[in-house]
Amino acid sequence: MTSVTHSVPSVSQSSINYEAVIGLEVHVQIKTASKVFTRVAAGYGHEPNSLTDPVVLGLPGALPVMNKAALDAIIKAGLLLGCEIAPVCKWDRKQYFYPDSPKNYQISQYDQPICLGGSVEIELPGAARNVMGAHKNIPLTRIHLEEDVGKLNHGATESLVDYNRAGTPLMEIVSDPAMHSAEEAYAYLTSIRATMIYGGISDCDMEKGQLRCDANISIRPVGQAKLGTKVELKNLNSISFVRDGIEHEIKRQLAVIERGGTIVQETRDYDGMTGTSQSLRTKEEAHDYRYFPDPDLLPVAVDAAWKARLQAECPELPFAKQRRFQADYALPYTLTSVLVWDRALADYFEEAAKLSGKPQAVGNWIANDLLREIGHAKIELASSKVRPAHLAALVQLVEAGTVLNQAAKEIFTEMFATGELPEAIAEKRGLKAAPTDNNELEQWCRDSIAANAKALAEFKAGKDSAINAFKGPVMKAAKGKANPKLVDETLRRLLAGM
Amino acid sequence: MTLPLHLQAITELAAQLAAKKISAVELTSAVIARTRATEPRVHAFNSSDEATALAQAAASDVRRAAGQSCGPLDGIPIGLKDVIAVKDQPLTASSKMLAKFVSPYDATVTTKLKNAGAVLHGRLNCDEFAMGSSTENSAFGPTSNPWDLARVPGGSSGGSAAALAAGSAIATLGSDTGGSIRQPASFCGVVGLKPTYGLVSRFGLIAYASSLDQIGPFARTVEDAAIVLGAIAGHDERDSTSFKTAIPDYRAELAARRGPWRIGIPKEYFGAGLDPEIGAAVEQAIAFYKKLGCEIREVSLPHTQYCLDTYYIIATAEASSNLARYDGVRYGHRSAQAKDIVDLYFQSRAEGFGAEVKRRIILGTYVLSSGYYDAFYLRAQKVRTLIRQDFLNAYQEVDALLTPTSPIPAFKLGEKSDPLAMYLCDIYTIGVNLAGLPAISVPCGFTKTNLPIGLQLIGQPYQEANLLALAQAYERGHEWNAKHPNL
Structure with a gap:
């Protein structure tokens, strides 16, 4: 006490x-x-x-x-x-x-x-x-x-x-x-x-x-x-x-x-x-x-x-919710503090988290982007055109590597203004990561590895982060539209065989 | 010889109205003419709105002509005690405090009477805020007893009893907190019914003592009282203390319930202070019931001696609170002398209330004060429970109780200047209010000086149908109500 x-x-x-x-x-x-x-x-x-x-x-x-x-x-x-x-x-x-x-x-x-x-x-x-x-x-x-x-x-x-x-x-x-x-x-x-x-x-x-x-x-x-x-x-x-x-x-x-x-x-x-x-x-x-x-x-x-x-109508209270969010979704304290004090916001989060299966990412989007836009627009959460399903879909696109972070931010802004689904916006505005020809990608990866003997040696010596040195040239060759997850996978597969 | 219209019973008038032998306008005009003739001597009215009454009568005639009559009360002039709200009519409680107050809404009983087609004629005088037993406490002057103008009509509903006896109404409503319907009914030779607490809505009744107040009818016959009760009884969602119970057709039940009854005679109600002429009249009533085949049994209500004290603690406590709203702030009398808000309260209330009201407010404020509450109010509530239990115990062996309504007949105006002597007028009626029971006063004779005597019959909770049938059995064997005052 x-x-x-x-x-x-x-x-x-x-x-x-x-x-x-x-x-x-x-x-x-x-x-x-x-x-x-x-x-x-x-x-x-x-x-x-x-x-x-x-x-x-x-x-x-x-x-x-x-x-x-x-x-x-x-x-x-x-x-x-x-x-x-x-x-x-x-x-x-x-x-x-x-x-x-x-x-x-x-x-x-x-x-x-x-x-x-x-x-x-x-x-x-x-x-x-x-x-x-x-x-x-x-x-x-x-x-x-x-x-x-x-x-x-x-x-x-x-x-x-x-x-x-x-x-x-x-x-x-x-x-x-x-x-x-x-x-x-x-x-x-x-x-x-x-x-x-x-x-x-x-x-x-x-x-x-x-x-x-x-x-x-x-x-x-x-x-x-x-x-x-x-x-x-x-x-x-x-x-x-x-x-x-x-x-x-x-x-x-x-x-x-x-x-x-x-x-x-x-x-x-x-x-x-x-x-x-x-x-x-x-x-x-x-x-x-x-x-x-x-x-x-x-x-x-x-x-x-x-x-x-009346007991049946009683909602979970903020502190209980905060403990549950920390335990069930492994959210950090600061993020739960943002989410739990507004019941509508907490409900919004849970719905998007469940739809996407990615609570941390959903929480970050809400804390960093959604609340900011709502604040600028001076509207209530309830009248936001970005519904939990929108946010969940966007998070999934990013997770799947279909859109990259920068593109996702643009999609969010448009989604907030129009209420269109993120997939449609990405399609319409060409914001999807390039559908990569695997052979071409593999060739860019081989080229990048071949061009950096030092990083190759380090990676082989056990320094995992050395792999990042190969990614820049690959993305450059792909003009920024390569799927980073696929690049990582391809590089690892090739390196494993070396 | 046929009686003039203004002295006939509802049942008789309703038959003539139905047969189109008379019109409601004719009847109302007769009552208005009678009122104009007797009012200078009786003063039963605080105000009357003849134009509105005649318009209601005309509307009643239109309904009847169209075959849409609402029943036995359609077109019958009924007067209301000036503590019952009628929209757009004065509502004064016979107090200077509300001398200029006009109610913006109808009491539930008013709405019900309007729906039954009654012609609402007159605001009837009473003791100020229904506090008193003689109607002498009215700020607008006392009402006289039509049987002897030098005497009081009883109270607090003295105007309601006197107007009916004088022929200025065919029936009236009063309110009864400690006997305020039954005692004036006995003084004026009419029937007065105080229903079970909760049977009639109090919404729109100026509160004196909320846990005791009950609205009820004055009528010329028991059957008339049954008709009026049927019109005003029933649960009201605007009064939390009104009881949810099915309302029987009281008039039809009169024929259905024929006894014999077991009647209890509470021995405590025949002690010292009972006028011998009244005692004798009541004894004759007992003998009559015995002859009818009723079982008469002496019973005891052992806590009777505490009724008066208990009543004056509970009633005044509630009154002190109920009357706090009359402060001159938003409505009611506002002193012209006030300098600030506290002064406004003091001056407005000092000028607006009469002596008896002030006495009860002070007494009630005292018994609720910190440090005195347990000794007075709380204890009085406990005694009240015992008093109620006395009655319920008696009802284990009898169906009803029979007592005098009042220990004395109508007394002279100004005769009882001592408040305590006045309070003693209610010793036979107060217990009924404390117990929440129904009770009726029916005429049971006259004194040698031609003053009416009342018989009180006390029933079981919500058993008004039985009580009315019992009263009617007596009424049918006598002709007391055939006599009218010589005005």
Whole structure:
């Protein structure tokens, strides 16, 4: 286990090492067609207050009804993260007055969350870019389902409320206080995001508020079991703000201790633009949410068949895929890192690898050429005209020696533009290696060997690489269109007889 | 002598409408005329939209002429308690908070009544947010009891009971959280049915206490109540607490279910505080059932003494939460004095809510507060389970229970200024809500001063058909509902 420690230059003789303890509360908006307790559509970027109905607006007499797709999604998230799915879960009202909350209570889960335990696998930075870092499982406390609130837009003299976001299904993923550095928190959030996107649970676009994060941070002397006083840091609105904000808060707490002060339990607001934070409220000012079971919603029992159906829909997660790619396809770490974080890309790779039987070559084409072209064209992988079958066919042409590397690059570019099959492009543009007359090739090989006695002697003395010296003149004679594999074979056959 | 149209039962009027002896417009006009004549004295209505009612009546006549009548409720004027949403009509809950609120949607029961062809006439007065037992807590002034204008009609659905007794509606809907249909029905001499929790959708009913609220009919006869119940009952996918159960033809079942029944008399419901005249009337009802061949058995509901406390913890807790949405931010009363958002909440709610509503919000907020939840709310829920179990145990040996509906007849306006004295009016009705059971109040006599007395029959969950048949058996042997107030 990695634990990052911070040394505080002490005013006294001895210097104490402190360690940070971090727990994250991550809110993930669930991607469902409609809102969590009513049929009105969920969405982002619509005309303000257009995604509303009596239920969303909390009009007199309106009642919530659970959206089963949202339940499916959170159970799936729980299964992906190894949580225990509660056999029965219930819904509670979390009560506080704020204009973004139309009912002045939020339907949430208090003491019987739907997912308990579980963990998030993270990877810490390796010693170098091409070296895999240490892996670690961050234990989860719980995941629960709740409804999102509306959005306030503050003007100079008044505030406007947009309830479009209100009622969007939201899950809160709560970790144990088990992280010890901003890097770990960063890796944790990255892993959660990948998992949710993989599971089709959320798009996790932080700019659209689909992934939001609050951090509970404390410090304690290394070796001390008891947790220090925690500070909750809010508004960590991008993944880099999470890292910067936590880093900032750890330093702030160390500085307080260093000055001989004590940490106050409070909620602080982090401003990512200025890299500063300020106190929002202290423990004494904390809300009493007066949770109680929502009498409008019945408890939900999740049976084995329901879980099994969702379990069957759970995809392999990125780290598991990465281990499999390394084991099954003998891919290097860096290449797997490129392939596994995007589920569509990983699937694309596997399909092309299976079709061609050449995973390494396919991986290289994807990492070096396909991603570059997609980036230039600013398109999604799904709309690339180069499908796995195209790429597999191209790899096979190169492997068979039918086209040479330089020609293959040209074929790829055209294939990307037109979607034509590589064979057809090679044919049309005369990019195939010349169909060589074997007698002619053999004669060029004999000539080349005869012209280089030194290399012949070296080869006979056991230096295998000396054979390369014969290849240049042969290719020259063939005007570059000879099949290199055939040249190699022919040379070896002739040399063996000498 | 034939009764005027506005005092006849649905069954009688439906027959005349079907025979084209009268038109729906004629009937609605008669009810409107009666309402205009009595409203200055009764004040059962918060508002009425006569033009829309007459248009609905005209549409009903067109349907009937085309041979497309929707059934017994087509063309029948029905009034709704002002806590049930009707699209484009005011929905005030008799509160200043919602004085100017117009509902943009129909409650499920409203949709169902519209589909049955009913003419929806009037928004009926009640205690503010259905909190009270006298309709005196209305922000728009109290309703008077048509039998004695100096007395209350009961509550909280006092307007629904009084309008029906006065002839300003042929049937009405109310809501019952702790007795709010049955107690005013008993005070006003009409039939009032509180269905099993979950039988009628609450979607579009302004919530007071969600786990107790239930919409139900007021009617002149048990058969009329069966007809209205049949129209409004049934599972609603917009109310998660509505129960998936087949809805029988309650009216047809009345003839099919003829007993004899085993009737339990809970001894705890005949103790101190019961008015002797009411006690005597109920005893006579027991004797009547005995004569019918029913087995009468004394039973015990040992946790009855905890009903009132349990109710006032659970109901107020839920109310404190349900009423949080009335904050002046998006709709409802907004104080003109507010300086900032917190002030807006305080001022709007201080100005918008009446004293009883504030009292219950404060009580409910307290019992849910951190450190008190276990001692109050959680314990009350446990006691609630015991109370329900009492009833279910009794149903091991009897089919139904018989009690007075209210310990006292209609009292004078302003008589009960002490909230606790008011709360005691509901001691015989509250247990039924806590247990989620169906119960009906039917007229069972009059006091010497000519005030109606109600008999409460409590049924088994979702066994409304049995309950209605049992009530009708009593009704057929008496003529209490032939009497009408002298207005």
